[in-house]
Amino acid sequence: MLTLNIGLDDTDSPRGGCTTHLCAVLVELLSKLKVKFRDYPLLIRLNPNVPFKTRGNGAVCLRLEVEKKAVDVIKELVLKEVSRLADLSFSGTDPGVAFLLGDIPAELRRLSEQAMCDMVSLNEAFRIAEKCGAEIHTFKEGRGIIGALAAIGETLEDDYTYELITYRVPENWGKPRAIDIESVKEMDRLTSPDTFNNIDDDRVLIAPHGPDPVLYGVRGESPEVLLKAYKLVKVHEPIERWVIFRSNQGTDAHLRVKRKICNAHPYMSAVIEGVVSSKPVVSQGGHVFVKIRDDTGEINCAAYEPAGSFRWVISDLIPGDVVRVYGGIRPPSLSHPKTLNLEKIEIVKLAPNLKLHNPICPNCGKRTSSAGRGQGFKCKKCGKKIFAEKVTVELARRITESIYIPPPRAQRHLTRPYSRLNRKNAPPIKLLDPWHFP
Numbered sequence: 001m002l003t004l005n006i007g008l009d010d011t012d013s014p015r016g017g018c019t020t021h022l023c024a025v026l027v028e029l030l031s032k033l034k035v036k037f038r039d040y041p042l043l044i045r046l047n048p049n050v051p052f053k054t055r056g057n058g059a060v061c062l063r064l065e066v067e068k069k070a071v072d073v074i075k076e077l078v079l080k081e082v083s084r085l086a087d088l089s090f091s092g093t094d095p096g097v098a099f100l101l102g103d104i105p106a107e108l109r110r111l112s113e114q115a116m117c118d119m120v121s122l123n124e125a126f127r128i129a130e131k132c133g134a135e136i137h138t139f140k141e142g143r144g145i146i147g148a149l150a151a152i153g154e155t156l157e158d159d160y161t162y163e164l165i166t167y168r169v170p171e172n173w174g175k176p177r178a179i180d181i182e183s184v185k186e187m188d189r190l191t192s193p194d195t196f197n198n199i200d201d202d203r204v205l206i207a208p209h210g211p212d213p214v215l216y217g218v219r220g221e222s223p224e225v226l227l228k229a230y231k232l233v234k235v236h237e238p239i240e241r242w243v244i245f246r247s248n249q250g251t252d253a254h255l256r257v258k259r260k261i262c263n264a265h266p267y268m269s270a271v272i273e274g275v276v277s278s279k280p281v282v283s284q285g286g287h288v289f290v291k292i293r294d295d296t297g298e299i300n301c302a303a304y305e306p307a308g309s310f311r312w313v314i315s316d317l318i319p320g321d322v323v324r325v326y327g328g329i330r331p332p333s334l335s336h337p338k339t340l341n342l343e344k345i346e347i348v349k350l351a352p353n354l355k356l357h358n359p360i361c362p363n364c365g366k367r368t369s370s371a372g373r374g375q376g377f378k379c380k381k382c383g384k385k386i387f388a389e390k391v392t393v394e395l396a397r398r399i400t401e402s403i404y405i406p407p408p409r410a411q412r413h414l415t416r417p418y419s420r421l422n423r424k425n426a427p428p429i430k431l432l433d434p435w436h437f438p
């Protein structure tokens, strides 16, 4: 038997299709061929801060155990389904398919690490595919081979989560989703924190809003809890199929590499340790900006309006606070310098918030006012003049030395939610029965 790894990416477009749906169709077809699955299909989210991407920048990988004589049949089947289901007429959709026999070479793991937090060029992807003996198929521009190879190269050994995704029958694509919101709330009550990001206040987060085939997806810590959640969510439309994926969602996989400010270049996802070097500024649109300095330079950091109350954490920073900031680097524009778009902040050490106050009047206990430069202070009530220094007072801070992230509705697919801050999953992986339908 041979291990056949299949990577797929960029088959969807903003107007429809979905790479995970294509993968779910392949799961049905392959299971009819009595193929042995070595793992759940992998749903691998790549650097969310690159400029070229579809909705979530997600690629998929299937790891199969196959007989040598079946390899060509399977490859043909995969390529046929990609041609049939990918939205090839959309100009930005450039599917890529990669096949790799055997174990994962180190170069491919490195490519995957890079694709998670930085840019990978198409030429680099071609070069590594050749070096590793991966067979690649490009459709149109073929940008998708970067994600296809990166998905194969991600072995998800450090940490991972699962997502059970349900799909709609084609007749319903583009129509409003008929999901019983009360049943989603009930599911959340009964399964969280083993499931996460189901709802945010009253907003249901498990269902997308676009024309894609996804009805809803529930994310969680184990296949078992997702099957339980699936049974709890009530829908008033047919479910054509569902699949449990293993994924790097909710693991901060893109925010693992620390960078110095001088090395943080546009489109990277980066972690920077530094000291707050400016007072935060709140713009008219409600965005909050603050500068951070390390021993190599200074960078502007931004928390935008959709980040909700996370912005007030940023606006409560003061110069001298030691912080670790996490996010994507946005290139400079005419109106902004190079900026780190904040996705998370760890406040390592709060600086004392010192304020200088005028002394108190010894007669009546009221705070005095300045009597003019070099003239000391004067009590407005009783008229007493005092010659003394200003008094230093330390004000309480509203934020604490801890990690802050934006609310679920503003999080990336890759964002590690509060419920996972001290949680990790590790192999071995056991395939649940059933883990897909049909």
Ligand SMILES: [Zn+2]
Pocket (backbone or CB within 6 Å): 361, 362, 363, 364, 365, 366, 379, 380, 381, 382, 383, 384
């Ligand atoms: Zn007085």
